[in-house]
Amino acid sequence: MTRAEQKERTRQAIINAAFSQLSAEKGFASLSLREVAREAGIAPTSFYRHFADMDELGLTLVDEAGLMLRQLMRQARLRIEKHGSVISTSVETFMEFVAENSNVFRLLLRERSGTSAAFRGAVAREIQHFCAELAHYLRKQTQCPLEHAQLQAEAMVTLVFHTGADALDAPRELYPQLTKRTITQLRWLAHGAASYGRKQPD
Amino acid sequence: MTRAEQKERTRQAIINAAFSQLSAEKGFASLSLREVAREAGIAPTSFYRHFADMDELGLTLVDEAGLMLRQLMRQARLRIEKHGSVISTSVETFMEFVAENSNVFRLLLRERSGTSAAFRGAVAREIQHFCAELAHYLRKQTQCPLEHAQLQAEAMVTLVFHTGADALDAPRELYPQLTKRTITQLRWLAHGAASYGRKQPD
């Protein structure tokens, strides 16, 4: 089985090479097959033994990023159970994620509005997962109608993601301020949804 | 003066060529100087008589887009004075803008998280203008503290922009639904900010 093992290893080398070449100045679109192959330590044409396309690589990266997103949510839930305060804990956890995995978050952020419909769809699906889980959680907590919860979850995720995007261009010292602002926005939203909801059920 | 006149004309030809080559599948980054020159009807090297760089062209495009954004806000205000309902009128006006100028909106959306710091900065500035005007308006209307208004305006713009992004990939039939959802989110936010604000002034 050393055969398949070796293959998987260079496959990972390719994926790692791609991730490590992403940066603030370089998006996936401006990544070239040859560059990736070079950094992965293989010949350009060997790339095709693992991926048919750069697009296929990209979708793999998005999948991996989505996986990390789900881990993030799990971690947030754990912290909430211990620490209590739902909103602030969530935002803080998310900001940590962005700080420590900026390349991963940037990938999601960019390809969400990128030039490939397949990429956009993949990212949208990952974020939708995220929203759905959050909505489920909200519904348990506030016992509001499902559609309500979904709409609120979507807005929350939108606001948090936007803050994450700001964070990518901000020095670390500003993170507390960004976090605080976002927490306020989310509290407003939650409060409004709770009290306004009754007057306008649909 | 036919000299400068002619120059300005081909300059506009370049700008138009660039705009017309933007699409869902093609972002500014994947635009080539030669392609743009070809569509503008000039030789590749003639491009340099007008812009030092593709980047310089890009910043010009962003400026132009920002200008349209400000026109949009003016139009929204006019409609509000006639029609009343602030939130729904704003969202509807914005959705029309996105539908009719999708390439312009896409440019802003993409370069906001693009690979050029200069671009990101330029877009951020345009959106900040947008937010500031909205904040000014909110403050007049609700008489809340300035920081409050800015925070709320920022959240509103974030939510509306995000809906615009969704709209780019959605068939026209879904626009009313998207619009309705966003209006609800904005109402929640406004309501929450108004009532929650007193309890937590800062």
Added chain:
DNA sequence: ACTTTGAGCTTACAACTGTACGCCAATTTA
């Protein structure tokens, strides 16, 4: 032990990129 498989390599090519250089011709200036 023999054959098949397949990951990885080298070489090669055609397409495209940005841009340096120098010329032309028409407008503008002196």
Added chain:
DNA sequence: TAAATTGGCGTACAGTTGTAAGCTCAAAGT
């Protein structure tokens, strides 16, 4: 009218890209 300026052109070059074709050779299958 003579000189200077300048928008536009054609040519040319070096670099990069994706990928096709065919080889090698060690592991896996028989």
